[in-house]
Amino acid sequence: MLGYLTDFASSPRGKWVTLVAWLFAAGLLISQLPMLNEATENEQALFLPGDAEATRAFEFAQERFPSAGTPVLIVMRQPGGLGPGSYEAAARIADWLSGPEAPDNVGRVLSPDPDMGQRSGLVSPDGTTMYVFAEVLGEPAEDPFTDTVNSIRDRSASIGLTGVEIAVGGPGGLVVDLVGVFADIDTLLLLVTVLLVLVLLIIIYRSPVMAAIPLLGVGLVFQVAGAIAAWFAINLDLPVSGQTTGIMTVVLFGTGTDYVLFVSARFREELTRHGDRHEAMRRTMRGVGGAVASAGATILVACVALGLATLRSYQALGPVIAIAVALMMLAALTLIPALLTIFGRRAFWPMQPRLDAETGRQLDWRRSVYGRVGAVVLRRPGLTLAVTVLGLGVLLAGLIPYRTNYDQLESLPENAESVRSVELLRSGFPAGELSPTRLYVSLPPGAGALDPVSLQQLDALTLELAGHPAVADASGPSRPLGTGGPPASVLPESIAQRFVSPDGSAARIDLVLEENPYSREALDAVPDLRSLARQAGASLGLSPGSLLIGGDTAEAYDTRTAGNRDSLVVLPLILLAIGLVLAVLLRSLIAPLYLMATIAFTYFATLGLSVAVFVLIFDHVGIGYAVPFFLFVFLNALSVDYNIYLMSRIREEARRSPLKHATRYALARTGPVITSAGIILAGTFSALMTLPLQDLLQLGFAVAVGVLIDTFITRTLIVPALVTLLGRWNWWPSRHSSDIPGSHDAGEDAPAPARG
Structure with a gap:
């Protein structure tokens, strides 16, 4: 079967049929199917196993807290201590975010109160750092979200206070920076890869024609593979990340160029023995066709094995790479032989192989x-x-x-604004302030989170978790400004409301960890916190299934597991x-x-x-x-x-x-x-x-x-x-x-x- 396929692609008529068929099919698929970058996702929870607790917590939050946005922190630091000008600047930013000129997708806004100082929970214990808290609604990877975060950054940068450093970050800023990096990856990576391969091919073959043929073939397959992979990702609900598209690019150009080298090297050898280019290619593919097919098969087998992974990021990579390599293998067995046969010896110009040149080489190969x-x-x-x-x-x-x-911030450039905001935040706050671990509580039917009995239960749960050695502070409906702040009873109800679902049937408790939320120590604390939450909940009459711990640290722990x-x-x-x-x-x-x-x-x-x-x-x-x-x-x-x-x-x-x-x-x-x-x-x-x-x-x-x-x-x-x-x-x-x-x-x- 393989021999018949390669014989046809290298025959006098078959080479043209093969070329036209590839061009027609490629044009049709590329014009009708979406692009791969339209199917990419960047929400970490989407790549976890469906039964992971962090995944269930993420889904619970989306269902019960639909109005909750992604936190954005406007961090301000004044090394000598925050002065009246800093608080005034924070108030101006908060007023703008809460006013009519703010973007439509800005939700709740919290600003430091100079009268409450550290008790507000938004000012560091040493009095040098504070932040304005704002929720931005919508999908973090979409343009309206990015535009809003950029507007907040522009507005904050225009404050221009002497001696005060300002940076906008938090989970929302981090997502925007990651999306920005991934948005530029495809074009930059493709350009660098193509130029690199072109230079190497020219050095290896010393022929511009032979350098161009692999790039033409691989480039065509790249476009078709991306379109087909995007269709599968959208219709089969496969979460494809920006990293996956980058990996597909280098795998395709790397393996594709290798396959072309295997074919072209043997073709050059056969041209020294056979005057007819069609016969030379027929013998070439009879000699290396099986090796090319087997090489492609091994990658396809590896991709199938990836389907057995529990991490959906690994699962999604399998089909994407499999589609790309399968098409490249088919191209190496049909399109590439057809192109090389069409060019014949001219493919190697100006170093064209001569008939019988092999006779001399047989004597000097040693x-x-x-x-x-x-x-x-x-x-x-x-x-x-x-x-x-x-x-x-x-x-x-x-x-x-x-x-x-597991720290996404470590992966970003040091000059990214979200990275700078973390550096400012960590200089005054516990390391976990950036991304609190979140406990979601589903209350019994008929109970409301702000009812006295429920509030008492949630307060006991908050204090129990706050006592864990890995936790620096905890906040929730009963203590919205943290365990060191005033109780909810003396605060406006709107402050506690951000920890409660719209219908009052669910509550959220935020746990600020002592360590970097992505560190090994923080991840190791997750199973203890989950166990402690269930034990404390059981003593309060809450069922184990009604308590879910999620957030970035929990997602990283479940990812590690x-x-x-x-x-x-x-x-x-x-x-x-x-x-x-x-x-x-x-x-x-x-x-x-x-x-x-x-x-x-x-x-x-x-x-x-x-x-x-x-x-x-x-x-x-x-x-x-x-x-x-x-x-x-x-x-x-x-x-x-x-x-x-x-x-x-x-x-x-x-x-x-x-x-x-x-x-x-x-x-x-x-x-x-x-x-x-x-x-x-x-x-x-x-x-x-x-x-x-x-x-x-x-x-x-x-x-x-x-x-x-x-x-x-x-x-x-x-x-x-x-x-x-x-x-x-x-x-x-x-x-x-x-x-x-x-x-x-x-x-x-x-x-x-x-x-x-």
Whole structure:
């Protein structure tokens, strides 16, 4: 079936039919389907498992507190102490937010009262920092929300008080800054990736035509894949994040260019043996078509395994990458052969391959760089294996300071206004003031949150939680300004009302944590707080199901719990599935085992180096929580391409010559291609390092380094050494001589493989 498909795409008539069919289908799909950026989401709770408590809390808040907006904090700091001018400026901002000139989607507004000072809960204990609290209504990722936050920032910046620092942040400001970064990611990443790939292709091929063909093919697939993925995301309710679209871009350009390299390198080789370009391409695809299909299949298998993840961010990545890679694999088997056949030798202009040029190359392949490397490896495979394994093993020491980071603020640039507002806020308030952990309470039927009995129960619950060592302060309907402020009975009811649902049937208690709400200490406190809330609620007659703890810290804790589970379950399944694909392709059980082992070893060495670089050298708080997971997925799914390309060529050549000779010849032939492909794949992922997000910078660095280690060390030194040491056991349990490459092994100095 595969042979018929590739034969048709490279035939005199089929190449034109294939090209027209691709152009027609692409034009139709791109014009009729939405763009992928129209389907992106940035609300963290949407990516959690549906049964996670933070998810249920988020849904409860949306249902019972529909008028509650996203908090925006206008933070003001005066190092010498807040003076009358600062309070006056805060009052002017609050009056504007509450007045007719304010944007329509501004909700409740709270401003510091100079008479109450610290008791208002909006002024720091040291009297140097305060904030104006405002709720902005609507979806945080949509334009009206962003416009309102920007208006607040413009208004606050116009105050211009000498000696007073002002920054607008809070959860609302953070979302706006994240959306702003993601809005620029697609264009910037695509531009950097295309330019990088173009430069590398020109260097590799020294041909502008050959550099343009992959970009044309991959660019077309990129547009079609994005449109199809957007349709699936919208119609199947898949939460696709901005990070997912960025990852899809680099995966598609990286793998797509690799597939084109595999095809074009073999096509160039075949053009030296066949005068007819159609016959040269037919033989090319008969030789590498299976390897391309198998390489794509491994990524698709990994994507299917992602469907077993509980984190919806991991689940959503699977279909998006699967669609992109499936289309790219189809293009590599049809569109790319058609384009190369149309151009023929002119595709490599001005370095066009000449007929019979292979005759001279057959004599000097041993003297090529990879021919010489192969000679060294095969002469002392045991020593080569020991030295390389020990060398990479040193990198494992980098895992000692390993820790993950869940802080979205750490991922943003330091000059982002939400980051500056946090720095101002933390200088005077407990670290958790930025994003309180929220306890939602569903009251018994008929009870109202502001009824005396309910208020007494909520007050007891507030004080119980405020006594936890991880909690700096707590506020709710009974104590709207915190445990150190006056009770609700002496305050206007409107102040307490922000903690109560419109119908009075539900209440909210905000817990300000002592630690950074995204720190390990804060996350570790979540299960204790949930247990304490249920115990205290039970003593007050509240059922366990009526109490839900949510908020950013709870969402990060549930993300960590689900992510740990996914790493233990999904990642081994991906490795096993890839091993099964290799077993089918190589018809062996032994080779897939050591190939999977080399991939896992490369992964841990890469992770160790990445942790050492970012935690020890660049002083990052930790590695982004999703980086190790995605690094494993991509190194397994992408580097296996080189395994397949090398091992399938060794198997092909070993049918005609001794295994040692076949291994050296295959390394000499595939080495330049794998090196070029590895450099391009590493280059595309390094494009992520140009983006102003720390998590993507770390992921881009880690995958790029991992691919280079795999290209220059694992695939070039370790795998050939293992093949040589195992000999015919590589192919066990194949039994028939026709199925045991190298069964006629006669040593390294056997004649060169027959070509034709």
